Amino acid sequence: MNIFADFTGRIIKIVEGLEIKSKDGGSLDLSRIAVEPPRDSSHGDLATNAAMVLSKPAGQNPRALAEMIVAELAKDPDVVRAEVAGPGFVNLKLAERFWQSLLSGILVEGQDFGRTTLGQARKVNVEYVSANPTGPMHVGHCRGAVVGDTLANMLAFVGYDVTKEYYINDAGAQIDVLGRSVLLRYREALGEDIGEIPPGLYPGDYLVPVGQSLAKQYGRDLLQKPEDEALAIAKDRAIEAMMVIIREDLALLNVHHEVFFSERALHADGARRIRSAINDLTLAGHVYKGTLPPPKGEKPVDWEDREQTLFRSTEVGDDLDRPLIKSDGSFTYFAADVAYMADKIARGFEQTIFVLGADHGGYVKRMEALGRALSADRLEVTILLCNLVKLFRDGEPVRMSKRSGEFVTLRDVVEEVGRDAIRFMMLYRKSDAPLDFDFAKVTEQSKDNPVFYVQYASARCHSVFRQAREQFPGREFDRETLRKSVEKLDDEGELTLIKKLAEYPRLVASAAQAHEPHRLAFYLYDLASAFHAHWNRGTENVxxxxxxxxxAELTEARLGLVQAVCDVVTSGLTLIGADAPTEMR
Known part of the structure; x- marks a missing residue:
């Protein structure tokens, strides 16, 4: 149960019962009424802004209106105290039995506590990672992978119909470079001395096996083929090999996409899908022939001082119109984006979320504008930007990997510190803020290492049950048994833990809808801190x-609390994509 949504409903019912009208005699807009945790827990358990948001449209004094609401709340058996604070906020203190009943409900729902139908099965496409298939995943891709994957998990948890998607950038100049790099490794596999890798080609050793596989299959035959034919074969083999590596790297991070969408598919059959999408834009009045003024500062690669086919994107929220077809008749890179967005709309998505690197800031307005134009404003387009990750070891920067030749691979980091540490710590800052990742700090066993502290809470929960079974051999500690004794929990520390658990449904729902998965990591750390603090009280007070x-009955009641903490920690870590260990060594 989301207690904040529950009490919002109760307060709306009270306001409706008071028959408060707007100044013109009409009905009030009650959608702005909110119930939240108070900033200071000493003020109570819940706080509402109902009187504050209704006073002006109702033409009433906010404190007077708050007093009317308080008088009705005092009749609620779950409320032991309701009082007006400040200019008209209302603070509530809830009865112990309410919290005990809530704990009983958590034990029924288990790890489904907080799962809702809020999203109403709305179709959402979350596209993330989408790295060029030119080599193994590097640490720069890691943050977007974790942010996108966790967000997708959270959206599904609160009732959205989510598709996890990877857009394979397998067309364009970088793929030509990849093909030439592989042909060089192919010649090397045939025994040629290729010397140093020329500037502009990919130098990593990960291309050596691709060259060897071509040599094994074709022998020296590729050397006899026309250059464009040999290059096409090399590109196909390289993309296939790189996507195998990328999938393996992502699997190490517990990232599994449901759809891998190839950009080359958009260019197939004479770029039929690109032409069709541009035609749709044209029919809707969003395309024209014209020229663009010279940009200020550095010129983009697709700018021309000639007439081009342009997307009238400024009319749908962009800063400038965007070229679609160059003066020579070739498509711009953005033209493929048009076809890709049209494909998502055709697949029935009502919202599409792109998780991109911070260097893609220029994509935000143009993609939002494109979504509006293609869908007649029906598609909601959201772009999340992930800032840089800087690697350190004991405070010293980590620069490159031998395997890649130019960057630190994701595999290197996973193998050194483990999947769970990476996934948790990549969320321990808001995605648009820079993040420092220190190998030493994320592996130390202390409160200063958030992922250890949260996983330690999980392990401690399981250790409590092992201790209880030793002390009470043969006794069953099933959920139904634990629920029967929850009314024995009346210690302030125990109630504080239940209150922290009660925040979880609201936290997951609001974080998912705001596209801020970092909030989940913060919450889990706070919950773990509350649990460890109560554990320490027991160390001092037997x-x-x-x-x-x-x-035995008090033990069962307290085990119910421990089980609920375990459920929520496990649920949260599962959404993050990390394990909830039963013990730690």
Whole structure:
């Protein structure tokens, strides 16, 4: 149960019962009423802005309106105290039995606590990573992979119909460079001394096996073929090999896409799909022939001082119109984006989310404008930008990998610190803020290492159950048994933990809808801190320990609390894509 949504509903019902009207006698807009945790927990358990947002349209004094709401809330058996604060906020203190009942409900729902139908099965496409298939994944791709994957998991958890997608950039100049790099390795595999890799080609050793596979299949035959034919064969083989590597690298990070969409498919059959998408834009009045003024500063690669076919994107929110077809009749790179967006719309998506690197800031307005134009404003386009990740080891920068020849690979990082540390720490800053990742800090076992601290909470939960089974051999600690004793939980520390658990449904829903998965990592750390703090109280005060050797029923009640903490920690870590360990060594 989302208690904040629950009490929002109760307060709306109260306002409706008071029959408060707007100044013109009409109905009030109650959608702005919100219930949240108070900033200071000493003020109560919940706070609402109802009187503040309704007072002006109702033409009433906010404190007077708040007093009316408080008088009705006092009749609610779950409310032990309701009072007006400041200019008209209302603070609520809830009964112990309410929190005990909530804990009982969590034990019923288990790891589904917080799962909702909020998204109403709305079709959402989340595209992330989408690295050029020119080599193994590097650490620069890692953050977008984790942000996109976790966001997709959270959206599915709150009721959206989510598709995880990878756009393969397998067309364009970088693929020609890849093909030439592979042909060089092919000649090397035939025994030629190729010397140093020329500037502009990919130098990494990961292309050596691709060259060897071509040599094994074709012998010296490729040397006899026309250059364009040999290059086409090399490109196909290289893309296939690189996508195998990329899929393997992503799997190490527990990232698995459902759709791999090839850009080359858009250029196939005479670029039929690109032409069709541009024709749709044209019929909708969004395309014209014209010229663009010279840009200020550095000229983009697709700017021409000649008449081109242009997308009238400024009329749908962009900063400038965008070229689609150059003066020589060739398509711009953006033309493929038009066809790709049209394909997403044709697949029935109501929202598409792109998770891109910070260097793609210029894509935001043009892609939003494109979505509006192609869908008649029905498609919601969201672009999340992920800032840079800087690698350190004991405070010293980590620069490159031997395997890649030019960058640190994702595989290198996973093999050194583990998947869970990477996934958690990539979320421990908001995605558009720079992130420093220190190998030493993310592997130390201390409170200063968030992923260890959260996973340690999971392991501690399981250790409590192992201790309880040792103290009470043969006793069943199933969920139904634990639920029967929850009314025995009345210690302030125990209630504080239940209140922290109660925040989870609201947290997941709001973070998913705001596209801010970092909030989940922060919440899990706070929950772990509350759990460890209560554990430490039991170390100092024997009466507060989870396992009471002379009181089986109180032990069962406290085990119910431990089970609920375990459920939420496991649920949250699963959404992040990390494990919830049963023990730690």
């Amino acid at each position: 009466s507060l320990r989870f396992v009471k050797v002379n009181d």
